[in-house]
Amino acid sequence: MATEGTPGTASIDLSSGTGRLVVAGDWTLPYYASLHAHMRICCNQVSDHTAVDFTGLGALDTAGASLLADLLGPARVARLAASTGLAAERAALLQTVGSALAAYCKPARPRRSKGLEDFLARIGAGVESFGKQTLLLLGFVGIVFEALGRNFWRPKHWRVTSLVSHVEQTGLNALPIVALLSFMVGAVVAFLGATVLADFGATIYTVDLVGYAFLREFGVILTAILLAGRTASAFTAQIGSMKAREEIDAIRTLGLDPVELLVLPRVLALLVSLPLLTFIAMMAGVVGGAVVCYATLGITPTMFINLFHEDIHVRQFLVGIAKAPFFAFLIAVIGCMEGFKVAGSAQSVGEHTTSAVVQSIFVVILFDAIAALFYTGMGW
Template identity: 60%
Template sequence: MTTAPCSDLLHMDDATRLRIGGAWTLANYNRLQQQIDALQRPLAANQTVDVQALTALDTAGAALLVRLLGADRIQQLIAAEDQLPAARRALLHTVSNALAASVPSPQPARASSVMQLLAELGALVATFGRALLALLGFIGLILETLARTLLQPSRWRVTALVAQMQQTGLNAAPIVALLTFLVGAVVAFLGATVLSRFGASIYTVMLVAFSFLREFGVLLTAILLAGRTASAFTAQIGSMKANEEIDAIRTLGLNPIELLVLPRVLALLITLPLLTFIAMLAGIFGGALVCALSLDISPTLFLSILQDTPAKHFWVGMAKAPLFAVLIAAIGCLEGFKVSGSAASVGAHTTSSVVQSIFVVILVDAGAALFCMEMGW
């Protein structure tokens, strides 16, 4: 039969002695735990521990002893050779070290919500700064590659350039024209609704002309291509990166920037101004249609008023198109090169390229509007 554990608390001569005896094993674990819970803990400094009556000890019992006596008392028992045999002292030493190593470290004080908000804001600013530096470096790499290949006609990728022009320009023309036509009609409706209250419906023509020549024509086209073309560039180059085709291109001694990026950048650089011009015409035509149907402004009168619009508004809008084209193409290609090699990475970077392109286009357009306003253009 298993020896019952003994754990008595005796008071002798104003001193307290804790006597531990019996079998401290897994078979008596529940009974031992109940007796330990009944003891007054922690033990006082003047209490002594007597383990002479201890008959058996295993890992479970050693863990209970460490829990009962604490690390300091256990170290005293290990050091006292007359209290325990060497095997039990070694077991207590191992269990004590293992329990001390498994104690979870205290959790750091949780920062306040304000500090967390500032930390997240700082991380966002740092991420934006790194992305901006990467984009500027990539644009510099594109310009350097372009400068090296311009003087070597044998290295021009004319076939790839024409194919990209068809995909980014010709195929996008219908949707650009339709979108800007509808927006032009909406702007004309708004102008007719607001200006008619002041008897100035005739100025709806100027509103449509100014808005599409300066802002809406190039901005809507750039946003549309940011969602359509930048995502296509990222998906195409990202798929090649995932399939290790770009590594194969480098192995063949070819430059991926010259082979993949330059045709796309140049194609968008050519097609975006053309699409912007189409968007301006379509938007103005949509406004003219609304003016003819709702305001009784004939197309002849509309064109005569349109001729009084200063040409600088047209050139301000067209000047933004090449800048937007370079930014959209560079962001789309750069995100494609960032793909790590999985389908999930391709999707994530495709989404990122669209968001970044639209954000950069709107940001640059706002800056250009402020600059032109200060310059009086």
């Protein structure tokens, strides 16, 4: 038996012919560096069939046991500990360390980033996410239509008070910002049009430019984008906060339908508000253009109105206003849907509020582009 305080060693005894690993001395943490050097010398000469002699083993701790497990293999160390006649405490330590290392799975090395592969993977993930989001939106639209059809013939289920309240919030309270923004954009469009058309001696057509721009596109698109940022986010935050506080679950517990109670009044309110705000935005934009025409081109209000009446047909107004109900429905549905998707934390409310604004603006612009192609194809 090795004396106390003897540094541990590991050597190969070739006298038996087949080779024998002799483990001696103290295999403890203070001798870790020297033991590791012995391991490097012996590791190439040790195989699964090499006999092991533990008779000279002195003190042993977990550091030494882990080195023996690295040298012989965790599974073999656990088997040898039970069959070589070691003291009970050392056999138990070797078995514990060997079993633990045998069951341990080394973490996989992080995959090295590959630029093109990662780029294509992100594109695929984005397309998949877009597809799932589209299916969710279509499903929620179906739920809203089902609730609307179910309650259309039941006046007792109409939430008139809630509807009027949401019309005030989404329409009346948004009126100043919509009118002011449309007026300023109309002034900018008229100023730029007058500047460009002056090179061709056609400044009189600035009236037509303002009329076509706001009646067909700018009036409805500016209003829809403003409400997508203002109203869709509000709908998501309101419903999401209720979801986080488990009020939605309480509504279901009372036997009420959250879609009927929370979604329908908001959707119908926006269907009323957005067309009205669109009309006001059109008028404000035209007035802004008329002010610039009078200030820079000398076109009086009477002349502006006469030119507007002669060149701009009512069809241009109908083409623009017809898009407002579709925009209103999509904005309201997306805002409410994102509110129901809130997971229950303040962070989730913020994330889905941002998502509602982004999705609403994207859908509005996409639908407007599709409508423009359709109108062009129809000759409108």
